[in-house]
Amino acid sequence: AQTVTQSQPEMSVQEAETVTLSCTYDTSESNYYLFWYKQPPSRQMILVIRQEAYKQQNATENRFSVNFQKAAKSFSLKISDSQLGDTAMYFCAFTRGATNKLIFGTGTLLAVQP
Amino acid sequence: GAVVSQHPSRVICKSGTSVKIECRSLDFQATTMFWYRQFPKQSLMLMATSNEGSKATYEQGVEKDKFLINHASLTLSTLTVTSAHPEDSSFYICSAYERRETQYFGPGTRLLVL
Numbered sequence: 001a002q003t004v005t006q007s008q009p010e011m012s013v014q015e016a017e018t019v020t021l022s023c024t025y026d027t028s029e030s031n032y033y034l035f036w037y038k039q040p041p042s043r044q045m046i047l048v049i050r051q052e053a054y055k056q057q058n059a060t061e062n063r064f065s066v067n068f069q070k071a072a073k074s075f076s077l078k079i080s081d082s083q084l085g086d087t088a089m090y091f092c093a094f095t096r097g098a099t100n101k102l103i104f105g106t107g108t109l110l111a112v113q114p
Numbered sequence: 115g116a117v118v119s120q121h122p123s124r125v126i127c128k129s130g131t132s133v134k135i136e137c138r139s140l141d142f143q144a145t146t147m148f149w150y151r152q153f154p155k156q157s158l159m160l161m162a163t164s165n166e167g168s169k170a171t172y173e174q175g176v177e178k179d180k181f182l183i184n185h186a187s188l189t190l191s192t193l194t195v196t197s198a199h200p201e202d203s204s205f206y207i208c209s210a211y212e213r214r215e216t217q218y219f220g221p222g223t224r225l226l227v228l
Binding site: 033035037042043044045046047050052091095099100101102104105106107 | 146148152156157158160163205207209211215216217218219221222
């Protein structure tokens with residue numbers, strides 16, 4: 001079965017601090033892509049960061065970076081210098097083979113406190 | 115770039131009527147679009163895959179005659195909820211598949227069936 005597990009339903013962080021959201025996945029595919037999407041209260045799904053599984057180098061996008069451990073099938077998201085606008089539901093996902101379908105985790109609700 | 119629009123953003127209709135939701139990729143061509151349904155505080159549930167010029171592929175348990183999908187051009191897919199009932203009330207989100215294995219999402223449509 002191809003699944004994504006986000007073990008932290010809710011997290012809280014103080015403004016300007018760093019927080020890490022965890023994600024593990026299971027797939028038999030050899031080549032796949034991993035994503036973090038955020039969904040703020042507006043409910044618009046926004047791409048945060050993507051990682052190509054065949055690349056060993058961890059992806060970074062400004063304050064957002066990932067720790068990709070392929071052997072462990074782990075894909076955590078680190079948010080540095082947290083801002084109030086980072087408050088959102090964060091979904092980890094990966095594409096499923098040639099169909100390009102996304103498999104989503106259950107999400108982590110992140111609250112950034114002032 | 116990679117902007118996806120969705121219209122309408124909110125719709126209220128009477129039970130038994132049909133509702134059409136449009137999904138457009140504004141600055142790229144999308145041969146594949148996806149339709150999701152999201153219940154409050156839950157993850158996205160894939161309903162169907164929409165391919166330009168061919169019939170949509172529905173996920174198991176999704177009624178094809180209830181949720182009609184048409185992908186008439188490379189920038190437009192429509193979802194029609196036929197004979198809507200209160201249990202069809204939900205948040206519907208579309209996404210468009212862009213290059214590099216990435217889906218970009220529309221802002222969603224809130225459907226309320228009275």
